[in-house]
């Protein structure tokens with residue numbers, strides 16, 4: 001699915017302008033980095049796309065869905081098609097890795113045999129096969145991050161949003177996760193990654209969108225983390 | 232169908248995770264429903280007894296000597312409170328008297344001429360219909376006197392009315408209390424899984440899927456409470472029936488049979504419905520709030 005933001009402004013009460021007049025268009029199957037310093041509005045933008053927030057002004061459409069007009073029941077189905085890796089993972093601490101992934105699929109009414117197969121498949125893909133019966137508190141940061149990715153990709157969504165998926169991870173683990181995101185993208189999924197990981201952005205060059213104080217500052221085809229002047 | 236299975240598994244988890252609270256709720260619901268059932272049974276029995284006595288209540292209108300009952304029959308013909316009317320000729324009255332007197336009957340015949348007047352027997356539907364009817368009939372000049380069991384009539388209707396009012400009040404209180412207790416238990420269960428539900432909503436679980444385990448839990452508590460209450464009532468009631476039968480044999484109370492089965496079925500349905508509605512309300516309130524965009 002493609003993502004279109006038209007004149008999107010988000011103001012938090014009373015007067016924090018998190019995003020201001022953002023126009024952004026992402027096509028089906030693109031891979032986009034969303035960069036910017038802390039507080040520049042990256043998380044806010046992702047939450048607008050997952051419809052946790054509504055824009056104060058402007059329109060957002062994803063595929064043929066106008067997010068301002070979506071009803072509660074349709075919202076559930078919309079969210080199944082938008083996989084999100086949350087900045088704080090949001091894993092359930094008293095479920096095992098397997099259960100954390102499986103319950104998403106169960107919530108969609110999928111029969112348990114298919115749930116089993118699919119959950120095992122994605123857990124294997126993120127390299128946590130031998131950890132599948134551990135609970136999140138027993139895992140390292142990178143492992144938890146990968147559980148969150150496995151959960152978000154379990155339902156094969158059309159859009160994949162990741163909020164700083166390599167924050168606080170070492171280079172090697174970050175690269176593993178990056179390759180995972182690229183493989184998700186290679187399967188045709190639109191991927192939008194908020195990050196301030198300079199190393200990754202420069203090592204795996206992709207379309208780069210930079211926010212600064214809530215405004216769109218840069219949008220380059222294969223941009224570098226720091227603007228070097230040559231477009 | 233798959234969701235249904237997961238929901239049942241989660242229901243079991245919910246009940247066991249808070250088993251202390253579940254047991255407490257079950258006991259509260261059971262006690263309140265027991266009181267409710269007890270009052271309802273009591274009131275049903277009062278109604279039953281009163282209606283039996285009502286069935287036997289007869290207003291007897293005696294005509295003056297040589298007057299025909301035509302005016303009285305005419306007067307009550309259109310009256311909707313009257314269940315049945317029967318005119319009794321002096322001959323029939325005499326036959327009845329003979330039958331009653333048995334071997335002393337000859338004394339009556341000795342008088343020669345039949346001394347008895349025409350009379351009319353009137354049965355009404357409800358106790359409270361008697362007094363106005365009597366008031367209407369005594370004004371006829373052809374009527375000698377009207378006989379009915381006045382005091383008993385007034386007592387009975389007073390008892391019947393009071394027991395309906397009291398049991399109605401208790402019914403409302405019982406429903407409110409158990410609804411509140413179940414609602415609160417479900418709310419605690421929801422808050423214990425607050426994060427889980429929020430994550431599920433973010434990930435695209437429908438509200439129905441999320442509600443199911445809580446709704447089942449509520450129904451389990453309501454219906455379980457009703458079952459316990461029914462078992463308790465069954466015990467109490469059968470010993471009450473035995474006691475009444477030996478001490479107050481003339482009181483005709485409800486025993487066994489499908490009235491009681493239907494009553495217990497109703498109690499069960501009440502419990503289950505209450506549990507269902509309370510839990511549905513509680514979850515719905517929570518998910519609606521959680522899904523509202525900011």
Ligand SMILES: Nc1ncnc2c1ncn2[C@@H]1O[C@H](COP(=O)(O)OP(=O)(O)O)[C@@H](O)[C@H]1O
Pocket residue numbers: 012013016017018036037038039040041042043044045
């Ligand atoms: N729920 C909120 N309520 C109020 N202010 C918020 C909220 N979320 C974000 N903000 C503010 O909006 C701005 C952008 O935040 P955010 O989108 O989280 O930035 P980033 O993810 O790029 O670090 C910040 O100033 C932040 O304080």
Ligand SMILES: [Mg+2]
Pocket residue numbers: 042043044087163
């Ligand atoms: Mg952020």
